[in-house]
Amino acid sequence: MAWVKFFRKPGGNLGKSYQPGSMLSLAPTKGLLNEPGQNSCFLNSAVQVLWQLDIFRRSLRQLPGHFCLGESCIFCALKGIFSQFQHSRERALPSDNLRHALAETFKDEQRFQLGFMDDAAECFENILERIHLHIVPEETDACTSKSCITHQKFAMSLYEQSVCRSCGASSDPLPFTELVHYVSTTALCQQMLQRRDESFGELLQAASTIGDLRNCPSNCGQRIKIRRVLMNSPEIVTIGFVWDSDQSDLTEDVIRSLGPHLSLSALFYRVTDEHAKKGELLLVGMICYSSRHYCAFAFHTKSSKWVFFDDATVKEVRSQTPNPPLPSLMQIPNSVITKYCSIEV
DSSP, X not given: XXXXXXEEOSOXXXXXXXXXXXXXXXXXXXXXXXXXXXXXXXXXXXXXXXXXXXXXXXXXXXXXXXXXXXXXXXXXXXXXXXXXXXXXXXXXXXXXXXXXXXHHHTGGGTOSOTTOOOOHHHHHHHHHHHXXXXXXXXXXXXXXXXXXXXXXXXXXXXXXXXXXXXXXXXXXOEEEEESSEEEEHHHHHHHHHHOTTSOHHHHHHHHHHXXXXXXXXXXXXXXXEEEEEEXXXXXXXXXXEEOSSTTOTXXXXXXXXXXXXEEHHHHSSEEOOHHHHHOEEEEOEEEEEETTEEEEEEEETTTTEEEEEETTEEEEEOOSSSSOSSOOGGGSOTTOEEEEOOOOO
């Protein structure tokens, strides 16, 4: 698992002008410690992404309570880091409490264990799933609780269906929920060559269905593509780009395919929610991976600047143009291969 992207609907403070020399606007951008042997860069990157998602951060702060699990309470640990981000005067903070809570929670599965490297995308997704269980202690994809920020903010309510153009037969709609919508980078690059004039969202839709063929529901002999329909308007949309290997030669092609704008109507075969049909999404962050190390980029809304996070290191990404939609590839360290994108809706 690699690439995850979050997109944000226009509005808010994205257009706010940056005042040179204003350190107040960058005050919340603290680093996270990663001592030798901790291998916590995957967690630190995921936490920085969640902190920079304004909608998520504010919603978490407003929650009145939760089902606490003591030492394995991911909810408490995450709120603790967020409180330190807001109030601590230290420039780099420990993420040990959340690291221990993750390890304790997933010890039976031997995932996210202390001292071991793990996947930032899986960490991000599992934090969201655990937040759901801390708020609504039921393992269900169809959560409708108004207080569950995981499903209220991130969940995509979908159904998939096969419709045969030859005989007209159709399968029963199969509803499901996604926190992450996955797309193969190999398939995406193939579609880039074949569909040069299509939008980023259309390329993603084509790539997500390529090779996903089903038998005709009436068995007429035809092989047909699946249709995925979005039924809600999630505030934060996550797209996971799956890489065939750690050393993919498609990295630059995938980065070039990234569009700063994304339409949900282009991403899915059909969108039924009227608000989702009209909403335009903007890229506001990335998590990158190279040589077994994760770092992150995020669009800081108060300063209208991209900020680079590498554990305890925090740097503003400078640009010659105001309000850049993406950090220039020339500004990304050569050692970094972008594989995980974070974006707010």
